[in-house]
Amino acid sequence: MFKINNIRFNEQGLVPAIVQDTQTKDVLMLAYMNEESINQTLETGFATFFSRSRQAIWKKGETSGHFQSVKSISYDCDQDSILLQVEQVGVACHTGTWSCFTEGVNLDPSLKIQPVKNESLLIDLYETINERKNNPIEGSYTTYLFNKGIDKILKKIGEESSEVIIAAKNEGTEELIYEISDLVYHAIVLMVEKGVALTEIKNTLVNRKEKIKS
Structure with missing residues (x-):
């Protein structure tokens, strides 16, 4: 105890x-x-x-x-x-990375052991966008969105949603994949702006999955 x-x-x-x-x-x-x-x-x-x-x-x-x-x-x-x-919730390190332990050396390459890194591309993307919010870079599109504020971000969400709908009506999937990727990116910008963590979305999806099963 x-x-x-x-x-x-x-x-x-x-x-x-x-x-x-x-x-x-x-x-x-x-x-x-x-x-x-x-x-x-x-x-x-x-x-x-x-x-x-x-x-x-x-x-x-x-x-x-x-x-x-x-x-x-x-x-x-x-x-x-x-x-x-x-x-x-969000990231653990004040530098904007998922873990504070991001630097390391592999002592036995045959084991393919790497320093701790993110579990998925979405986490990496979230961290990168969060880093850009905390450390703006002149000329960065992500910095531009954060500087313009919530109204500009919401406008882009609306535009990208419309483009996804249009792409879905066309033949093939290449355009649709591109537009969905744009929408996901802008959605994560919105999440960072509003302080919504990926784990919160994940937990909601897990609950929704359980409801589907029942």
């Missing part, structure tokens, strides 16, 4: 906390927790840590909206480190 009194905090009253995504099993980040942040995590169900640089408690996602819903919390056999298994 998990008991805070069993945890072996260091001299600063901190314990390292490894964060893992429950679905992909990716290791997302490493942070530190103290007794207060652990209590807040247990009470709220959202990952809360202690910032060593700011010397303050911080709730993951409180500024970015990329919260971590904690599904389980445990400590290791030595009781001096913690594992949080979470459902990640």
